[in-house]
Amino acid sequence: MNWRVRDLLSEAWSNLRAAPARTFLLVGLTAALMAGLAYTEAATTYDLVDFNRRYVEAGGNAVVVYSDSGLAVDSCATFKNANGVLASGALSSPTAVETDGAPGTLFNTAAGTSGLWDVIATDELVVPDPGGNGWTIGAAAAEELGLAPGMMLGIEGRIAPVERVVDTELRDPQASRSIMASMAPTGTAVQCWIEYGPGVSTGRTEAAAAVFAGSGDAIAAPLIRLDEFSRDTLAELAERPTRYGWILAGAVIALTVWVMAWFRRSDIGLYRALGTRTSGLTIIGSAEALIPLVAGAVVGTMWGVVVAGILAGESMAADQWSIVGRSVASGLLLAIVAAPLPWAIASREPIADQLKDR
Amino acid sequence: MSTPTAAANPALELTGISHRYGRGPWVLRNVDLTITAGETVALVGPSGSGKSTLLSITGLLTTPTEGSVRVGGDPVPQSDGGRSRMRTERYSWVFQTVNVFGARTAQDNVEVGMLSQGVSRREAADRARLALDAVGLSNHRDKPVRTLSGGEVQRVCIARATAVRPLVILADEPTGQLDRATSDVVLDALWGARHPESVLLVATHDPIVAERCDRVVRLLDGAASEAAA
Ligand SMILES: Nc1ncnc2c1ncn2[C@@H]1O[C@H](COP(=O)(O)OP(=O)(O)OP(=O)(O)O)[C@@H](O)[C@H]1O
Ligand SMILES: [Mg+2]
Numbered sequence: 001m002n003w004r005v006r007d008l009l010s011e012a013w014s015n016l017r018a019a020p021a022r023t024f025l026l027v028g029l030t031a032a033l034m035a036g037l038a039y040t041e042a043a044t045t046y047d048l049v050d051f052n053r054r055y056v057e058a059g060g061n062a063v064v065v066y067s068d069s070g071l072a073v074d075s076c077a078t079f080k081n082a083n084g085v086l087a088s089g090a091l092s093s094p095t096a097v098e099t100d101g102a103p104g105t106l107f108n109t110a111a112g113t114s115g116l117w118d119v120i121a122t123d124e125l126v127v128p129d130p131g132g133n134g135w136t137i138g139a140a141a142a143e144e145l146g147l148a149p150g151m152m153l154g155i156e157g158r159i160a161p162v163e164r165v166v167d168t169e170l171r172d173p174q175a176s177r178s179i180m181a182s183m184a185p186t187g188t189a190v191q192c193w194i195e196y197g198p199g200v201s202t203g204r205t206e207a208a209a210a211v212f213a214g215s216g217d218a219i220a221a222p223l224i225r226l227d228e229f230s231r232d233t234l235a236e237l238a239e240r241p242t243r244y245g246w247i248l249a250g251a252v253i254a255l256t257v258w259v260m261a262w263f264r265r266s267d268i269g270l271y272r273a274l275g276t277r278t279s280g281l282t283i284i285g286s287a288e289a290l291i292p293l294v295a296g297a298v299v300g301t302m303w304g305v306v307v308a309g310i311l312a313g314e315s316m317a318a319d320q321w322s323i324v325g326r327s328v329a330s331g332l333l334l335a336i337v338a339a340p341l342p343w344a345i346a347s348r349e350p351i352a353d354q355l356k357d358r
Numbered sequence: 359m360s361t362p363t364a365a366a367n368p369a370l371e372l373t374g375i376s377h378r379y380g381r382g383p384w385v386l387r388n389v390d391l392t393i394t395a396g397e398t399v400a401l402v403g404p405s406g407s408g409k410s411t412l413l414s415i416t417g418l419l420t421t422p423t424e425g426s427v428r429v430g431g432d433p434v435p436q437s438d439g440g441r442s443r444m445r446t447e448r449y450s451w452v453f454q455t456v457n458v459f460g461a462r463t464a465q466d467n468v469e470v471g472m473l474s475q476g477v478s479r480r481e482a483a484d485r486a487r488l489a490l491d492a493v494g495l496s497n498h499r500d501k502p503v504r505t506l507s508g509g510e511v512q513r514v515c516i517a518r519a520t521a522v523r524p525l526v527i528l529a530d531e532p533t534g535q536l537d538r539a540t541s542d543v544v545l546d547a548l549w550g551a552r553h554p555e556s557v558l559l560v561a562t563h564d565p566i567v568a569e570r571c572d573r574v575v576r577l578l579d580g581a582a583s584e585a586a587a
Contacts, residue, residue: 007473018461274474275446
């Protein structure tokens with residue numbers, strides 16, 4: 001007869017409780033290393049996520065089709081149903097006008113289909129669904145004219161309320177000084193704006209150009225020049241220097257556990273002298289490592305993530321959680337698997353030698 | 359060299375034991391020793407005469423260069439697992455330097471000896487209490503062993519060794535680091551707590567220990583001879 005597994009586990013637990021200093025040292029060290037790992041992973045990915053967001057906001061996923069001779073507006077409006085397209089809308093060619101209230105100052109007017117604002121504006125729309133007969137005003141024009149949503153504006157005798165003021169500075173600076181009306185999805189326009197979803201990365205311009213192949217002079221181009229935003233975030237993620245951090249963290253933790261086991265050779269020898277076999281020793285060694293390591297990893301991860309979050313000023317995205325979680329879990333697994341090694345190979349040394357080290 | 363104690367059921371039979379460490383000199387030469395159940399035997403001799411070596415061979419920690427050991431009538435198994443099982447089931451040790459889990463309580467230390475033999479936790483707890491009572495440590499049960507005195511710790515070791523009710527108790531200088539008065543308390547504990555059927559084999563320099571034993575075996579120049587107790 002030999003140890004019952006349940007008793008081996010409670011033996012490990014008793015040892016952890018009997019040596020609180022050693023236990024907390026291990027929890028603390030694990031927490032510190034895992035906090036460092038979680039922090040660096042989180043900080044790196046915050047940078048990438050932040051870049052990605054600015055890139056998308058600036059129009060990294062947007063394509064514009066231009067044609068002087070005219071694009072079919074309904075083709076542009078129905079583009080939204082195409083695979084991977086979030087929004088699309090057509091914009092007519094601008095003409096210069098004076099407002100009734102400020103004669104002498106010229107503004108652009110243009111018309112757009114519903115969906116256009118979702119592509120060219122970067123702020124939340126005041127009225128989610130356009131299509132009324134009111135004006136949509138670029139931010140610069142609104143400021144110059146002192147206009148706000150709900151106020152009335154007359155242009156060449158047509159008086160209508162200001163439905164919304166939109167910030168187009170980032171994507172279409174020209175529209176910022178425009179007064180725009182809604183346009184039914186018929187007829188022709190000179191531009192079609194298309195916002196793709198994040199997953200679609202290749203063949204966007206080709207797909208857009210193909211829809212308007214009928215208009216001979218249609219040219220499709222990405223909204224922003226690629227050299228302005230030359231970072232490849234996926235490649236950067238794959239190549240990040242911290243990608244091997246889990247090995248370092250796991251190895252340091254495992255080494256510490258080994259050193260601690262070395263100082264307990266006499267305990268190991270005593271267990272052996274009392275009849276504990278290799279399997280039993282391995283279970284005690286594993287359980288004695290498992291509990292503080294898991295506790296330390298949980299505490300450390302939270303710690304690192306919270307600090308990174310405070311410094312970044314926002315909470316982590318799901319993708320970041322999975323990157324941080326995978327790194328910490330890998331390091332933890334490495335340490336947990338390696339931890340009981342000194343216990344597992346203890347029987348190679350004579351019991352008497354281990355007992356002597358007391 | 360062989361002893362005259364002829365019993366129907368010898369608990370321990372060492373036959374023709376010779377031992378050397380590696381290519382070193384012979385430490386033991388053709389030693390025979392037979393001990394019946396319940397006997398107490400002192401192993402005496404000058405330092406370096408091989409007392410610890412003979413204990414280690416008897417306790418299956420060391421395989422002798424030559425000769426054979428039978429325990430409870432059974433030969434020692436060849437396999438490591440079998441030897442280790444026999445060692446666990448039939449022996450317990452009291453060492454010269456106290457060997458305990460210092461951070462754990464006296465009760466825990468005694469229990470571990472039984473738990474490692476598969477005794478249920480409840481039974482181990484009950485028997486540990488009795489064993490600690492028997493060595494006079496009822497009041498120190500729940501103290502971490504490192505807070506106890508040397509004599510008290512040695513009594514914890516005795517409680518641990520006796521609680522498992524082994525066939526053979528091996529003790530190597532159990533009073534080697536204790537003063538006279540403490541030695542007496544510890545020896546009283548050892549003799550008092552020992553199951554009457556357990557063999558007790560003690561290596562010692564202490565004539566008072568030898569006096570308490572039924573038999574005294576003297577080692578000199580590798581050979582064993584029986585001295586009158
Ligand atoms: N592991 C070992 N390797 C090599 N030689 C050893 C080993 N253990 C003991 N010896 C040698 O074997 C001889 C007998 O040693 P042993 O420890 O058995 O003597 P002892 O009678 O117990 O002595 P003491 O009374 O000092 O404890 C000594 O010469 C010792 O140096
Ligand atoms: Mg010795």
